Amino acid sequence: MTAYLLKRLAISLATLVLASIVVFAVLEILPGDPARLMLGMNASADQVELLRNQMGLNAPLLLRYLHWAGGLLSLDFGRSYTYSVPVIDLVRERLAVSLPLALIALALSTVIAIPVGLFSASRRGRAGDTISMGAAQLGVAVPNFWFALMLIYVFAVWLRLVPAGGFPGWSAGIWPALKSLLLPAVALALPQAAILARVTRSALIEVLNEDYIRTARAKGLPYRAVLWRHALRNAMIPVLTILGLQFAFLLAGTIIIENVFYLPGLGRLVFQAITQRDLIVVESVVMLLVAAVIAVNLVVDLSYAVVDPRLRSRQ
Amino acid sequence: MKMWKTLLAAAVLAVATATSAFAARTDLVIGIPLEPPHLDPTAGAAAAIREVTYANVFEGLTRIGPNGEVLPDLAESWTISDDGKVYTFKLHTGVKFHDGADFSADDVKFSLDRARAENSVNAQKQLFAAIDKVDVVDPATVKVTLTHPQGSFLYNMGWGDAVIVSPKSADTNKEKPVGTGPFKFESWAKGSSITLLKSAHYWGAPVFLEKVEFRIVPDAAAAVPALLSGDIQAFPFFDPDSVSQVKDDPRFKVVVGATEGETILSINNKQPPFDKLQVRQAISYALDRKAIIDGASAGLGLPIGSHMSPANKYYVDLTGRYPHDVAKAKELLKEAGLENGFKATLKLPPPSYARLGGEIIASQLRDVDINLEIIPVEWAQWLDQVFTKKDYDLTIVSHTEPNDIDIYSRKDYYFNYANPAFNKVIADLELTSDEAKRKDLYAQAQKILADDAVVGFLYELPKVGVWDAKLQGLWESAPVPANDLTKVKWSE
Secondary structure, three states, rough: OHHHHHHHHHHHHHHHHHHHHHHHHHHHOOOOHHHHHOOOOOOOOOHHHHHHHOOOEEEHHHHHHEEEEHHHHHHOOOOOOOOOOHHHHHHHHHHHHHHHHHHHHHHHHHHHHHHHHHHHOOOOHHHHHHHHHHHHHHHOOOOOHHHHHHHHHHHHHOOOOOOOOOOOOOHHHHHHHHHHHHHHHHHHHHHHHHHHHHHHHHHHHHHHOOOHHHHHHOOOOOOOHHHHHHHHHHHHHHHHHHHHHHHHHHHHOOHHHHHHHHOHHHHHHHHHHHHOOOOHHHHHHHHHHHHHHOOOOOOOHHHHHHHHHHHHHHH | OOOHHHHHHHHHHHHHHHHOOOOOOOEEEEEEEOOOOOOOOHHOOOOOHHHHEOOOOOOOOOEOOOOEEEOOEEEEEEOOOOOOOOEEEEEEOEEEOOOOOOOOOHHHHHHHHHOOOOOOOOEEEHHHOOOEEEEEEOOOOOEEOOOOOOOHHHOOOOOOOHHHOOOOHHHHHHOOOOOOOOEEEEEEOOOOEEEEEEEEHHHHHOOOOOOOEEEEOOOOHHHHHHHOEEEEEOEEHHHOHHHHHHOOOOOOOEEEEEEEEEEEEOOOOOOOOOOOHHHHHHHHHHHHHHHHHHHOOOOEEEEOOOOEEEEEEEOOOOOOOOOOOOOHHHHHHOOOOOOOEEEEEEEEEEOOOHHHHHHHHHHHHHHEEEEEEEEEHHHHHHHHHHHHOOOOOEEEEEOOOOOOOHHHHOOOOOOOOOHHHHHHHHHHHHHOOHHHHHHHHHHHHHHHHHHHHOOOEEEEEEEEEEEEEEOOOOOOEEOOOOOOOOOOOEEO
């Protein structure tokens, strides 16, 4: 087990180094000059050059990479070109929105998807299955920004239960902050739940055809117990894989929902940084996300071992 | 059933709380589409910086009023020497910065010297180019000497880039702006909102609002429900395409005004075949401004025939110079030896006026056998490829700087246009203070640009504002980028 862990750790580190080189190189190739963007169309070329020097953009590429990567090692993510504040502060502010949002959405999606998947799989081919899988198909197909706007019109404009958007900050109190994350979480969770329900269903159907299920039924266990204790547990591996992917997506891939609800999340930070060529922010945030994805994958791998004892003994 | 009851109860409660807010309000939430990168107008070109700080947090010697007029601000009055070179400003006394520091002539000298210094990163450094020296006469008097008389000097000093800052806070204004204005900076939740509070010791006429929050709403689709739910009470810069959703609602006012944004089809004047006058004129004849305005600005833009806003006092109507005439355009192309037409590229930056306008222009030019390949680009790419490297044939952009006809005389500007006669007019303008003469020179300048068909002049970008019908005092037009809140109040 220790050897396995060490090996996994080494691979993760190598991935991080490789990712840092790719991320840095790709962003440097991108056309566009952050200094010109800041000074606009009326500034002279000399002035742009002056600002480039002040921002340290004229140093050799390798030197800048080493400076940046070295900073990452000591958890110094550099300073934003446009905001001129430490990148880590920006990320911390954004994570205060994105992390709770991702967790709520993930929890919602799981709570909806697992029972629906179970229900569908156990009524395979019958009306209940067709209806719930039809609904899931719809959930995948409906564009989430449209769904989000419908939620806003019903719950914010018509019923006025929640704000139409924005985030008051956790300093405004737990409830006002949570309230503003509620609709976005639902809008994010539904398509994810639809995907997860379908995965759960097909994984369960496969498991339900296994011999040991028949054996369990034959020895007199009630269907419900078989479903929950034997089938679901064995069907968990693909479900966990999808959950891991969804978490990574929910953390930073939610730019559209963040825009519709004008939430100051991580996705919008990256998007804005790209359009303003705030390269240092993009590079550092992407690296943090790479690290997060690697960590999530590691956790998912370890959780396989928890749900499946066979994987434990093999190592 | 129970759920419906809960929903109903909540709805009733919401209505009850909404109607109880009858006392005259002193708070306001304003929606802005773009977040400012920082809040120091002396160190960045972004319009969003001015949309938060101009006239609210920072003040200059002079300021620009709602109709583009020059008004006194920190300078109570001024005298100009007979040769037009020396401006003596009499300053208001008893003015304090928000951090408590006293404002005096020393701050004016500091601010102007800082903006024109060698290492200045002021985005409009050219505003200060004519200043020779700044002298403090006494704490309430400052004397600015110019190298040559400059007709636009008082106007220049009214720009957001020319505001007066304190030496104590100049370096930290990006994060925590400190000015002399009626509102002081309170907080900035990055990506979310910026809050200003009424300043306790403001020198000028007291303002009505106690608290103003600028909330960043990047998505036009989100602006409508934000208004309808009452979360945000004003969008001074609203998406023209969404206006139809609120214009019949009596709770809101839709106000259409002008900006200083001349929206043009820029032409690379050195790139063949656009170096031929006939080709550029043919393009002007081929353009149908009405269709472009209808399609790209919801019919709200005002047509222009040269590089000047119809709201500007120097404006001359030249929209009749090239009426929409396909036959005439084809004839001119034939004269240029291009009767079979040609191919070119059209690079389009992200704003909808460019992307929508580009499609329409491409189809109009196809009628005269000019086939355009449309290339969408980001702003950063546009600034890099088109503006800096001049690697383009045609592009669409709105030039939003006020009174900026002089850009056509700039060396190496991205139009690649050079006409000594035009440059002479601009040079004369710089030296002329007499109003009648200035008007005449501006008219000449506009006419030369139209005759040379330097670019395709399309329309003046409209400013569409939508706000609560009970809200008064917001600017109708945008002669400079600003959300001046000094006169804004809620009616009963």
